[in-house]
Amino acid sequence: MIKKLLFALLILISFNGFSQNISLSNQAKVSILTCGTGPESYAMYGHTGIRIQDVSQQIDVVYNYGAFDFSTPNFIGRFVKGDLQYFVTNGSYIDFYNNYQAENREIIEQELALSSTQINQLFQQLNASVYSDERFYTYKFIDRNCTTMVVDKINKTIGKEYIKSNSSNQSYREILYPYMSDFYMKLGIQLIFGTKVDEPATRLFLPYEFKKAISQTKVNGKTVEKSNETILVAQKTNIPFNWLNSIYSLIGGLLLLVILGKKWIQTTYFIIAGLLGMFFSLVGLYSLHEEILWNYNILLFNPILLVFAWYHWRQNYVKIVLIGKICLAFLLIYFVYMLNKIHLEIVWPFIALHFYWIGKLVLQSKKLK
Numbered sequence: 001m002i003k004k005l006l007f008a009l010l011i012l013i014s015f016n017g018f019s020q021n022i023s024l025s026n027q028a029k030v031s032i033l034t035c036g037t038g039p040e041s042y043a044m045y046g047h048t049g050i051r052i053q054d055v056s057q058q059i060d061v062v063y064n065y066g067a068f069d070f071s072t073p074n075f076i077g078r079f080v081k082g083d084l085q086y087f088v089t090n091g092s093y094i095d096f097y098n099n100y101q102a103e104n105r106e107i108i109e110q111e112l113a114l115s116s117t118q119i120n121q122l123f124q125q126l127n128a129s130v131y132s133d134e135r136f137y138t139y140k141f142i143d144r145n146c147t148t149m150v151v152d153k154i155n156k157t158i159g160k161e162y163i164k165s166n167s168s169n170q171s172y173r174e175i176l177y178p179y180m181s182d183f184y185m186k187l188g189i190q191l192i193f194g195t196k197v198d199e200p201a202t203r204l205f206l207p208y209e210f211k212k213a214i215s216q217t218k219v220n221g222k223t224v225e226k227s228n229e230t231i232l233v234a235q236k237t238n239i240p241f242n243w244l245n246s247i248y249s250l251i252g253g254l255l256l257l258v259i260l261g262k263k264w265i266q267t268t269y270f271i272i273a274g275l276l277g278m279f280f281s282l283v284g285l286y287s288l289h290e291e292i293l294w295n296y297n298i299l300l301f302n303p304i305l306l307v308f309a310w311y312h313w314r315q316n317y318v319k320i321v322l323i324g325k326i327c328l329a330f331l332l333i334y335f336v337y338m339l340n341k342i343h344l345e346i347v348w349p350f351i352a353l354h355f356y357w358i359g360k361l362v363l364q365s366k367k368l369k
Contacts, residue, residue, distance in 0.1 A: 022057070022059075022123075022127075023120060024052070024054045024057065024059070024116070024119055024120050024123055025054055025056045025057060025116075026116050027054060027055055027056050028052065028053065028054035028057075028059075028116065028119050028120070028123070029052075029053050029054075029111055029112075029119065029226075030050065030051065030052050030053075030111070030112050030114055030119050030122060030123075031050075031051045031053070031109045031110055031111040031112060031227075032048065032049075032050060032051075032109070032110045032112065032150065032154070032210070032211070032214060033048070033049040033050070033051050033062060033096070033107055033108070033109055034046060034047075034048060034107070034108040034109075034110070034207045034208060034210070034211040035047040035048070035049065035100050035105055035106070035107050035207065036100075036105035036106035036107070036234050037105070037179065038103055038104075038105050039182075041185070043103070043105065044179055044180065045176075045179050045206050045207065046105075046206070046207035046208055047064075047066055047146055047207055048065075048066075048146050048147040048150045048207040048210055049062045049063060049064050049096065049146075049150075050062065050063040050122075050126065050150055050153070050154075051063075051093055051096075051109065052119070052122070052123050052126070053093070060092065060093040060094070061090050061091065061092060061093065062090065062091055062092070062093050062096040063088060063089070063090045063126045063130070064088065064089050064090070064091070064096075064146065065086065065087075065088045065137075065145075065146040065149040065150060066086065066145070066146030067086060067087050067088070067089045068084060068085070068086045068087070068139070069085075069087075081286060081287050081288055082138075082139075082140065082287050082288030082289040083138055083288055084138070084139055085136045085137070085138060085139070086136070086137055086138075086139040086145075086146075087135045087136045087137070088126070088129050088130055088135045088137075088149070089130065089135075090126070090127075090130050097231075097232060100232060101232055104234050104235055104237070105232075105234055106230060106232050106233060106234040107230070107231050107232035108211060108228070108229070108230050108231070109227075109228075109229050109230075109231045110211065110214050110215070110225050110226075110227070110228050111225070111226040111227040112154070112214070112224055112225065112226060113222065113223065113224055113225070113226040114157065114158075118157050118158070121157055122153065122154075122157045125153065125156075125157075126153070137149065140289065140290070141205075141289060141291050142172060142196070142197070142203055142205045142290075142291060143203060143205070143290075145205060146207075147204065147205055147206060147207050147209075147210050148203065148204065148205050150210070151163060151204045151210055158219060158224070162217050162218075162219050162224065163204065163210070163213050163214060163217045163224065164202075164204060164213065165201055165202055165203060165204045165209065165213065166212070166213060166216060167201045167209060168200040168201060168202050169200070170200070170201050171197065171198045171199060171200060171201060171342075172196070172197040172198070172199060172201045172203075172205075173190070173193060173197040173198055173341070173342060173343065174201075174342050175201050175206065175209065176189075176197065176206075177190075177342050177343070179206075181239075182245060183245050183246050183247060183250075183346070184245060186346065187250070187346050187347070190343040190346065190347070191276075191280070191297050191301070191347070192280065192283070192292055192295065192297075193291055193292060193295070194284065194290075194291060194292050194293045194294045194295040194296070195293070195294040195295075195296065196290045196291050196293065196294075197291055198341070215228060247345075247346055247349070250346075250349055251349050254349050254350070254352075254353050257269060257353070258353065258356065258357075263312070263313070266312065266357060266361075267309045267312055267313045269357075270305045270306070270308055270309035270312065271305075271306060271309045273301045273302070273305045273354075274301070274302065274303050274304070274305035274306035274307075274308075274309060275306070276301040277297075277298045277300075277301040277302050277303040277304075277305065278303045278306070280292075280295045280297060280298045280301065281295075281298055281303060296334065296337060297334075297347075299330045299331065299333055299334035299337075300331065300334050300347065300350055300351065300354065301350075302327055302330055302331075304323060304326060304327055304330070305327060307323055308320070308323045308324060308327055308358070311323060312361060317365035317366075317368045318365075320361055320362065320365040321362050321365045321366055324358050324359075324361055324362035324365070325362060327354070327358050328355070328358055328359060328362070331351065331354050331355060331358070334351070335351055338351075
């Protein structure tokens, strides 16, 4: 990620001499660059850039809305809260290309069928953004990111929201889900997401979804896409299946806890699960990211489990039965709600463990109270 920042700063300095007053020739063309995904968290969903090229004036520049500054005071806190400022940069196309080549990430270029007037208008607007306070924007995972900012710029240039999502029959969660190849990263992200990502995906917010929409869009009966070419082919790498980074290791770990079955193990687990629920609750209240608000996963990792753990450790059988029944009721509601959710396939081991352990402790406590 440090490399990304240095790259962004370099291209910002390199093109600081660009003037808003430059007028492009009739040979100028504009294209959308869709960059491939990468293993790092920041590259998980790909990237979108705008390329403007004018051979007669030796202009070949890429505008990038995905830059941020690691030196921002309280960087992590502001990122979590949701008021971290991102900004647009511009830099030479060849530097942009070399950067993605070094990262082994493909680049697909789609030239847009815009008039010379529209290209000039877009060029002036982009330069105005780069060299003014307008270059900063508050990042939002779905509503305002490196792709949505480009979508809005292109639609504004065309004059209407022609390029839009064709995936409203899917939820944001369903669109995002296939991009997450790392199992435990996928599990963590799915658990911290709230109800917003289960809404119909009416916003174009991912690079490859934007790319698809461009190919399907027509303005006054004519296609927006003038050409579509893969200008950088990524070398395919075969990543072997990792049992430790899969649902099988999760199932194995939880089964081991059940087999050991020690009281201190159960108590420790319930404390951790309850604390996780507290985290989901508090971060949702603290953060401005709507994606983590109203997180129903607290019905699974329920803060009440902290109380349950306490009474289990103190062997208060009456309270174990009462609190346990409440936890089971919430767990049942969660399970029913999850039946049509795509991430049920990765959280079911936790559901099964909670039903088994809490149900077993409630039944045992009924006999002992």
